[in-house]
Every structure is written in C-alpha cells, then in structure tokens.
Amino acid sequence: MFKPAERLATLPTPATIAMAARARELKAQGKPVISLALGEPDFPSPNAALEGAVAEVRAGHTGYPPIPGQKPLLEAIAAKFKRDNGLDVSLEQLMVCNGGKQAIFNAFMASLNEGDEVVVPAPYWVSYPLIARMFGGVPVEVPCREEDGFRPQAEAIRAAITLRTRWLVLNFPNNPTGAILERADLEAIAAVLRDAPHVMVMSDEIYEHLTFDGKAHLSLLNVAPDLAERVLIINGMSKAYAMTGWRVGFACGPVPLIKAMIKVQGNATSGICTLAQGGAAAALREDMAGVQAMRATYERRRGVVVGALQQITGLSCAMPQGAFYAYPGLSALMGMHSAGGRLLKDDVAFAEALLEEAHIATVPGSAFGYGPHLRLSFAAADAELAEACERLKDFVAGIKG
Structure with a gap:
C-alpha cells in the first residue's frame, strides 16, 4: 500500500x-x-510570442534544450534586465525554469538544510513557506501591517534574523496586497542585510511592470549594488506578458548559486520547452506597448x-x-x-x-x-x-x- x-x-x-x-x-x-x-x-499572449514559437517549430528546434536555457532567450533576458532595471548581467548569472515557481523550488532545494530559516514578510504568496518546508526549512513570518501599507519594516526584519537564517524573501509588487517598496524601504532593508552577511535575498519581481499611480518598480540591486553576490531575482513571463500556460520563468543571481540551481533542475525537469523559449524570447524583444x-x-x-x-x-x-x-x-x-x-x-x-x-x-x-x-x-x-x-x-x- x-x-x-x-x-x-x-x-x-x-x-x-x-x-x-x-x-x-x-x-x-x-x-x-x-x-x-x-x-x-x-x-x-502577445502575437510576437506566438510567432516566435512557430518559428522554433519551422526551424526544427524540437530537440532537448540546454538546461540553463537557449542562448537567444538568455540574451533577451539579459537585455531585459539592462532595459527595465538598469542592471548589467552575464549569461552565466541566468537560468530559465518552468515558471517562476520552479526557480524558487530550485533555489531552496539547492541551499536549504534541515532547520535553516526563511524570513518571509506576511502577507506572502502561499508557495514560499510551503516550498521551504519541503526541504526542511523553517518559515519565519514578519507581519506587515495594513497601516504601514503592507510594507515590511526594516527593524522587524532585523528582529527576525538569527544565525540560522538562510534567506529573506521579498515579493514586491506584492501578491496578495499589491504593496510596493519605495527607495527608502529598500535602503533600510539593505542596511539590515549588511549587518547579516550570511543571509541571501530572494527578490520575486514578477509583477514589476504592473505598478500604478505613476510609481516605478525598484529592485533591491538598484539601491544596494554591493549586495549583488547575495541577491537572487525571480521573474517570468506569466503576469505582465500574459503567458501563464507557457511556463517560462527565469532567475538571475550569483554564479555559484545559479550553477547549483541548474544542477537541481538537471535532475528534475531538465531544459524548458524549446517552443516556449522561442516565444518568450520574441516577447521580450518587443517594445513595451x-x-x-x-x-x-x-x-x-x-x-x-x-x-x-x-x-x-x-x-x-x-x-x-x-x-x-x-x-x-x-x-x-x-x-x-x-x-x-x-x-x-x-x-x-x-x-x-x-x-x-x-x-x-x-x-x-x-x-x-x-x-x-x-x-x-x-x-x-x-x-x-x-x-x-x-x-x-x-x-x-x-x-x-
């Protein structure tokens, strides 16, 4: 049984x-x-994505893809980070996953040991603590009060960090509240992180283009580039590009971490569907209209x-x-x-x-x-x-x- x-x-x-x-x-x-x-x-989904996928079919690109991702998509992702975030990244810092959720899964599987703590501001997307628990991680919630605009307070994050803390998860714009982080918020959080050099940051930015009232998304690395060796950015095609069923996510982070995540993925799903990758690359190359x-x-x-x-x-x-x-x-x-x-x-x-x-x-x-x-x-x-x-x-x- x-x-x-x-x-x-x-x-x-x-x-x-x-x-x-x-x-x-x-x-x-x-x-x-x-x-x-x-x-x-x-x-x-964008017409460019549909045409990009069809182009892959016609070119006969239907074999096993590289586990980190096809080079045209990796190049499009690197160009996206430069265009949208002002970040210069190498292809070695990138990998393509079956949606953003697999990127989170890969990162936690590659890094968490039994009892390691993951600090998660609440409200949070349901999968962060669930995936952490799968690998023996211990979610530590930091409540974000409605009167604070559902934004985490830096001192509350500081109080939650211990010697067992492995990750801090940031998801802004936030699911479920729609909260965003202003520059002052990020600067305060960065100051806390500088005092806790053992803590990695998972920055889930999949809603980055969906901001309102003239607000613009800021990545933690825009205000604290000195933390680059400790920050993993999660993103993907599901939300702003309406490509949920294509299952294309991507991650950008320190090379040693990305290599470990590629090893995890290589023993799980291997590379991502070539047709979906072609569609994603084409969508990313389009203008933002x-x-x-x-x-x-x-x-x-x-x-x-x-x-x-x-x-x-x-x-x-x-x-x-x-x-x-x-x-x-x-x-x-x-x-x-x-x-x-x-x-x-x-x-x-x-x-x-x-x-x-x-x-x-x-x-x-x-x-x-x-x-x-x-x-x-x-x-x-x-x-x-x-x-x-x-x-x-x-x-x-x-x-x-």
Whole structure:
C-alpha cells in the first residue's frame, strides 16, 4: 500500500489552487460562478510570442534544450534586465525554469538544510513557506501591517534574523496586497542585510511592470549594488506578458548559486520547452506597448473594484499600488452569520460562504499568512468584476449578528 513521504504530511494544497478547483466544480454543476481566485491575466499572449514559437517549430528546434536555457532567450533576458532595471548581467548569472515557481523550488532545494530559516514578510504568496518546508526549512513570518501599507519594516526584519537564517524573501509588487517598496524601504532593508552577511535575498519581481499611480518598480540591486553576490531575482513571463500556460520563468543571481540551481533542475525537469523559449524570447524583444496597455487596463479596473469595495459597510480596503489584486479586510464581520446561516468564524468560512451562496471564488487572507482578509483578483473581464462587486455587496448586506 502506498504511503506518502513524511515531508508531504503537513504540506497542504495551495489555497489559490484549492479555491479555483472548487469554483470549477460548481461551474460544472451549472452554478453561475465568477472566479477571482487565480492570479491569471485575462489577456491573450502577445502575437510576437506566438510567432516566435512557430518559428522554433519551422526551424526544427524540437530537440532537448540546454538546461540553463537557449542562448537567444538568455540574451533577451539579459537585455531585459539592462532595459527595465538598469542592471548589467552575464549569461552565466541566468537560468530559465518552468515558471517562476520552479526557480524558487530550485533555489531552496539547492541551499536549504534541515532547520535553516526563511524570513518571509506576511502577507506572502502561499508557495514560499510551503516550498521551504519541503526541504526542511523553517518559515519565519514578519507581519506587515495594513497601516504601514503592507510594507515590511526594516527593524522587524532585523528582529527576525538569527544565525540560522538562510534567506529573506521579498515579493514586491506584492501578491496578495499589491504593496510596493519605495527607495527608502529598500535602503533600510539593505542596511539590515549588511549587518547579516550570511543571509541571501530572494527578490520575486514578477509583477514589476504592473505598478500604478505613476510609481516605478525598484529592485533591491538598484539601491544596494554591493549586495549583488547575495541577491537572487525571480521573474517570468506569466503576469505582465500574459503567458501563464507557457511556463517560462527565469532567475538571475550569483554564479555559484545559479550553477547549483541548474544542477537541481538537471535532475528534475531538465531544459524548458524549446517552443516556449522561442516565444518568450520574441516577447521580450518587443517594445513595451502591449505591456503598458495591460497595465493601464489593470489600473482602471483597480479603481472600479477598490472603489466599490470601499463603499461596502463592514469591509476595509487599502488601495493597491501594484499587481492585480485587492485585499479587503473582514474584521468587522467576523463572528457574524451569512444569510445562509453560516458562522463567519474566520476568513476561510467567509470565503467558503461567499463561494457557496454568492458564487464568487476568492482566497482567504489567512492562506497568505495575514487574515481576516480576502484576496480578489481584478484580472478579469469588466462585466464579471462589476457583477462580482454587486454580489459581494448583497452578500455582506445579508450578514447578521
């Protein structure tokens, strides 16, 4: 009889995936579900990506690819870092992965020993602590208060660092809150890191192009280039380029770390699909007009959705500065009952009731380490977002003590 490995015993299904799966089940039953659970753009992939993939087929590039990535894509990624981030990187500092998640997996597998600590500001994307635990790592959460704009305070990070700390994870623009880091925030964090030379930094910048109100993304290396030998940047094609299903992520970091990550990948999935790599290279070489058009659409939708949420009595909702998520707070509604009679004891119960009674799929904030909140993606069609806001308004109006 099959018995799962012990490491999987406490490893749950990511809440984002679980809620999306339940939404699909209800849809299959004929329920009018609106799913705002997954962070997936509702735009098509760029034409340049499609043409780039077809060009790979026609050129006969269908054999095993190099594990670090094909040279044209690596060159396009290096050019991207120069164009978008002002960073000069060599091809030896880069590798291509099956999405950004595999880059995180590779890095933690290549570096974590049993008991090593990973400092993760909360709210966080669900996969950081889950992947760390798979390799014996110990996630250490640093709460980021709503009144601080969900930005981590440097002294809180300092207090969380011990001699066992191996990594600090930074994900800004942030999933799930949409928070960004200003130059002063990064400078303060860099000062802490200079006092902790044993700590590596994983900077997940996959939402870098999705910033609002005229804000521009800054990488930690833009303000602290002296930390270059300790910073791993994670990025990919899923969000700004609407290429989720292509599964192309990439990492940029110190050569010894990248070599170790390549060794991990070589014994797992090997190289990434050649067609997807060709499409990604072509998309990166294009001008940024398509990306900026998507960003403008998300900014407009943000105003509509957050504006509606802020009008619902019982909810609080900070204005996100990036990504494509709203993160409304539910504190005033906890302990009450939905119109269907469900006790809203926490944000998990709230999200479940919202899905079953109003047919809106969201993700409870506790899954991101910070509740009671909900994460709602506004990467959805305008009509769906408008309908979801109306349903949420009616759902909250029906809540009783």
